Amino acid sequence: MQDVGKGLIEAAGRGESGAFRELYDRTSGYVYTLAWRVTGRKQDAEEVTQDVFVRLHRSLGSFKFESSFKTWLYRVTMNTALNHAKKRNRVSEREIGDEDGDRAVAGPDALRAVEAGETELRLKAMLDRLNPDQRACIVLREIEGMDYQAIANALSVNLNTVRSRLKRAREALMAMGKKEVTVHAMS
Numbered sequence: 363m364q365d366v367g368k369g370l371i372e373a374a375g376r377g378e379s380g381a382f383r384e385l386y387d388r389t390s391g392y393v394y395t396l397a398w399r400v401t402g403r404k405q406d407a408e409e410v411t412q413d414v415f416v417r418l419h420r421s422l423g424s425f426k427f428e429s430s431f432k433t434w435l436y437r438v439t440m441n442t443a444l445n446h447a448k449k450r451n452r453v454s455e456r457e458i459g460d461e462d463g464d465r466a467v468a469g470p471d472a473l474r475a476v477e478a479g480e481t482e483l484r485l486k487a488m489l490d491r492l493n494p495d496q497r498a499c500i501v502l503r504e505i506e507g508m509d510y511q512a513i514a515n516a517l518s519v520n521l522n523t524v525r526s527r528l529k530r531a532r533e534a535l536m537a538m539g540k541k542e543v544t545v546h547a548m549s
Contacts, residue, residue: 366431375423382422386415393439399501400443402490410443417442429515436516440498444517447494488538496531499524 366388373381393414398407417438425434489497498517502508510528514521 368427371422371425371427371431374418375425377423382419385418385422389435390415393435396436396439396501396506397443397446399489399505400440400494400498401447402486402497406446407443410439410446413442413446414439433512433515436502436512437518440502440517444494444498447497488535491538492531492534496527496534499527500531500535503528 366385370381370385370388374385390411394407394411397410397414398404401407401410414435418435425431489500492500495517499513502513502516503510508516510521510524513524517524
């Protein structure tokens, strides 16, 4: 995420459309990535991103700078994504891959690229099987590199709740991994 200065936040909070557009340009990729990692679906991530910026537009004027803007944006994004994921019933068929289509890879690195893509799809499928709260904690810890306290702040939960969710998520991922190894060994 690009740095966002206090002046830009204040100008956007006062309703200056150019400032809000610049804020959007600097942060929308970051918001989308977080939303995609929690929801696991392109269209859901787009919807969450849109919802986050509608909320920011409404509430940016009341931002008090008591926490960093990045932490606040984390919290808004993660809460919006989690609420979206919980609302949508995950029983429906899941999408796999990018809706824009697969790209062909040519050259000597083709096999490695295919294997990396398969690994990414398996990891995504495993993350999708976690409940949204556990997935959010894993994404923030293992992918975003946040410490436990920062995760607790971003999700507005107790530190021990973060520890518990991470423990359960890791146990579930390990069990899924063991099951996948067993299935592959039998085939």
